[in-house]
Amino acid sequence: MKKQKLLFIKSNIIPALNRFLFNRPSPMFVGLFVTRNCNLDCSYCFIKKNSKDPPLNDLKERIDKIKEIGCNMVYFMGGEPTLRKDIVELTRYCNKQNMFVVMDTNGTLLSKELIDKLADAGMNSMVVSLDGINRARQSKKTLSDNPCLIEDLEYASMKKGLFIAVNIVLTGLNTREVIPLLERITGKGIIITTCLVTQPPSKFISYSKNTVFNKKQLKELDLLFDTLIKKKKEGYPIFEPIHCYEHMKEFIRGRYNWRCGAGRHFFSVGLGGEISLCPETKSLGVNIKGIDKNYYQTYKGMFEKRLVECNKSCVENYALCESYYSSHKLRFFLSS
Ligand SMILES: C[S@@+](CC[C@H](N)C(=O)[O-])C[C@H]1O[C@@H](n2cnc3c(N)ncnc32)[C@H](O)[C@@H]1O
Ligand code: SF4
Numbered sequence: 001m002k003k004q005k006l007l008f009i010k011s012n013i014i015p016a017l018n019r020f021l022f023n024r025p026s027p028m029f030v031g032l033f034v035t036r037n038c039n040l041d042c043s044y045c046f047i048k049k050n051s052k053d054p055p056l057n058d059l060k061e062r063i064d065k066i067k068e069i070g071c072n073m074v075y076f077m078g079g080e081p082t083l084r085k086d087i088v089e090l091t092r093y094c095n096k097q098n099m100f101v102v103m104d105t106n107g108t109l110l111s112k113e114l115i116d117k118l119a120d121a122g123m124n125s126m127v128v129s130l131d132g133i134n135r136a137r138q139s140k141k142t143l144s145d146n147p148c149l150i151e152d153l154e155y156a157s158m159k160k161g162l163f164i165a166v167n168i169v170l171t172g173l174n175t176r177e178v179i180p181l182l183e184r185i186t187g188k189g190i191i192i193t194t195c196l197v198t199q200p201p202s203k204f205i206s207y208s209k210n211t212v213f214n215k216k217q218l219k220e221l222d223l224l225f226d227t228l229i230k231k232k233k234e235g236y237p238i239f240e241p242i243h244c245y246e247h248m249k250e251f252i253r254g255r256y257n258w259r260c261g262a263g264r265h266f267f268s269v270g271l272g273g274e275i276s277l278c279p280e281t282k283s284l285g286v287n288i289k290g291i292d293k294n295y296y297q298t299y300k301g302m303f304e305k306r307l308v309e310c311n312k313s314c315v316e317n318y319a320l321c322e323s324y325y326s327s328h329k330l331r332f333f334l335s336s
């Protein structure tokens, strides 16, 4: 656990020092697509499915490059990363480079055996999707569909020392599932995080002009955010800082613009090595092979131009980092 914390601190502090001392941002994490295949078909999913996975060696080269530009945290993205037979080997490769390894997963293929293998190979954290307890229309990511999941996640956290977060996508249909789910995970070494369903920016649907939630759902969300704030104050394991929920209330009514840190604090690498701001945005037309430590200065203009377009229509967990730092005591240092 101690090693996890040290690695996590290192992956945050080195980029901050690079920004602060040398005016040379290096990302806190890079999202690396390891597959676009999936065993589920969630109704809201923004991922375009693709059957061809990148070869292991190509992924290793990208990991080398991520390390080379000063980033110490790699985030496996998909599709469903656990579908890759070599996910344990890939984890081990990152671990050998002393990197903090995080993986997004729908949790359906997790077992204690796989958790053992991943943890022993050096997986540090998993963000596991769960949209509620009861079977739902939006996805098969519920406890009713996967009844052993909480027990497995508790094992991953308590016995294997992984940092485990459960992510709930709020679609307006599952608002009432959140608090019961929070109660179920509390005391098991698991933390909860919520994100609002996003419309892929390519559709250019803006929350402000065409909110995805109807009036009744907006009210239910307000109530949920208030309850989460209260629960957070009571010490429940909730990831988001309190002000994020206040921001969300405003955002879903088109009255708050998140400041997304994409490009500067993180970026995403697609199946062919192409860079994009985040998994939801189009490629910048630049391959990770061709970048160096000064990538941010080189592509700053491109990053910023894209952000102007997509920042209006998206609220993602990724945006959280900038929103978080903007009110952190060390904000002048961390987001300089
Ligand atoms: C694309 S999935 C990939 C990893 C894995 N298959 C899973 O579902 O966790 C990564 C995260 O994005 C979330 N997600 C997918 N589509 C979304 C959307 N339209 N809006 C917000 N989050 C979304 C998923 O619920 C999941 O937590
Ligand atoms: S499990 Fe993840 S990748 Fe698969 S369809 Fe659902 S959100 Fe998309």
Ligand code: SF4
Pocket (backbone or CB within 6 Å): 201, 260, 261, 262, 277, 278, 279, 280, 281, 307, 310, 311, 312, 314, 315, 316, 318, 319
């Ligand atoms: S605002 Fe940030 S998280 Fe949202 S689509 Fe743009 S780059 Fe992605």
